Amino acid sequence: MAIDLLVMLDDDGPAPGALRGSSTPGPEFTPRPFLDFCRGVGETLPYERLVFVGDGEPLERYGFSAVEAAHEAGFRNIRLHTRPWRLTDPRQAYAVVNTGVSEICVGLHSTDPELHDRLCDRPEDFRAAQRCLRNIAKLEAEASVHVVMTRANLDQLADIARLAIESEAQRVEFWAHAPLDPEPELRELLAPLDELVPRLLEAVDVCEAGRVQTAIHHVPVCLLGRAGALVDNHEPHDFLPRADSRARPRFNCLHEAQCDTSEICLGLSHAHVSRFGWELERLRPAPRTRPWRARDRSVVRIGEHGSAPHGHAQWLALLGPHAEGVEGIVLTRDEARYPMQMPDGTRFDLLVTARDETSRTFEQSRSFNLSYTDVEGSAGERAIATFLEPIFRTITANDDGTLSLDARV
Amino acid sequence: MSSSEKPAASSSPDVELYPASEHDVHIGVSFDTYRLLRPIQGKIRAENLLWNSLSHAGVRETWEAPLRAIQSLVGRDRTIWTVVLDHESGALSWEIRVLNDDDGRGALGVFGPLREALMPGVELPAVESLPEYAVLTLRFDATSAQSPAMAIELHQPGATPRQMQLSRIDGDGLHPIGHDVALHPKRDIHDVLAQIKDSRFVDYSKDRQLLGRALVPELFACRRVYVGRRDDCDVLGFSGINIDQLKFVHARFEFPEAMRAYLNDHRDRLEHIMFDVTTEYVGRDGKIANLRTGFRSCF
16 A cells, blocks of 8 residues: 655655656646545545645645645645755744644755755755754654765765754655666766665664664665664655656566565665666575565555555455455555455456446446456466456445546546 | 558647557567556557658658558457667668468468568568468568568577577578577566576676666566577567656667657557567677667557
8 A cells, every 4th residue: 555645746846765856847736636635535544644745836835725735634644845945944844834744854965064965956955954953843743854875975874863863853764866867967876785785774773772763765675684674665656646657766676576575675776777787696585485476566664564455444345355365455546456366376456447438348336447457377368257256246336436536547 | 551440630730640449459579468558548559659660761651551461461460560770770670570370371371471462562582481480570671662672580489488499581491590588577587687698799797787787677577578599699578568668768779869759749648558679789898789679569
């Protein structure tokens, strides 16, 4: 399941894991669909957290009203990613928190102001971050420090953690630099794993001693030892999906099918592979104890949800008793996918999309087209149809119109 | 055109687009069927990319009729096309694959009736007999526009069920040119790596980065990897990639700007289809040098 819903108000704010704003423009945020979404959520919130990102004019125009609407809808875990200059004025910081923001994420990528500003490509950003953290410390909101680990700041990771603790941050997140842009400057900042991992582990020790929450993003679990439990690779849902699915960094590992941690580990960013190779000699896959299956990208933190099926209760309830047979749910704006396995080992995704009379489908319920996709295994169409028939019948019986998916494709 | 529907006008008045229909079937390089990734409403057929590439090279007029003749003979969506870019010359060429799956076609298999359908307009090698084969490949390029000619290749089952042997056919007979092995990129990774590293053209032990340059991470998440060997290069095929991966291929392998623009313009109308990509490469000056790269679908 996705824990976070990512609401990109504009492309100027650095998204989670990024040093800078996005250079490729995403879809334009308009308030109406988001306000409709907030009005439409029921008592069971579909996401644990809303993450707003922005630093431009749309943030100024719509930020407060969007947060207010989310708060009124019942969301209490609302995170804001913006540039720190927005919150150097204590009154502004107070106003933001008073509107409903519960967590503010501040990028801190060096203890050296000049290096930090260079990494962010923003003069005076370091000083603004310090003022911003001081302001948050006085408010009823959490400060999360967001560190992008690059070749340039590896030596400072432990010191950055100390600075975050001194600044009363409640949480420190370490992100491996995973640039999308082909700009050589950003590629040059990629850090070799043999240099990154020991420095990261030192910094994690500092955080542990300082009793702040720690999360690690986009570092292979097999290299982290005990700190592997801190890896958090869950991918948020986009409120405004980008047309190009590659607008976010992608990851792979050649050991995926052999490694026992591949459900929680993304492996290496494509940028890292392009620069340093697949790291076959360095990675240490843990031998699998369970059959491998193709990855469900909605990865959850180790130990957070256990291994039982989890996800949006209403969407699992749609399957009735057959929910026991699925391995979770991948829910996006326009489809719900339930990975399943037949007794003969054939695997596929049960696919639920908005009802559409014009598209090819297997069955239809009141609100949905029901089909399957991504078959891996030997079962033929007839066998799969027989297996699915009672499941489709249950979905049709349970589909009372209260769940919906976006019909736009 | 053999299909019943007419091409729809696109936003550009000069360009016709063949719309997707309920009858479309999408097949990969092994003639296995891909399921739709999106409902087809508002979508277009993959063959638009083929016609656009021929138009870009100025040879659509020469080749459209022969290609439609092939389509008429073997049936709609049973012909795989590949658009190939030669990275040294910048020239485009094309490949057409048809399955030789009908025993009643005589000694030449599907090549017999194809030759009849294409000649005399298209020059083909003089072949009197052929061994048993699974797939027939016809190749042509833009230079043969004045006197259209096609070279032919055969794909025969190899030593293992996953292997196909490739041979070129000319008047002198059968000339083996290599083989392809089909593997699951993740489940069969040990075999994938062994096959890739068993190369006459790239010494992967010299530089760990080389493997990442050949086994391109952006394409690794695909349905099947085809590891191939040719007389003059290695081949990697990525089967079952999505439209955004195809866009990546167009950019990474520097397809002509006009073709990239065309793909970008129609990205949303082609996102229901899975494509295949193949690239031929050698090691040169310590780097991977891609010689030719092609993308595939069917019509």
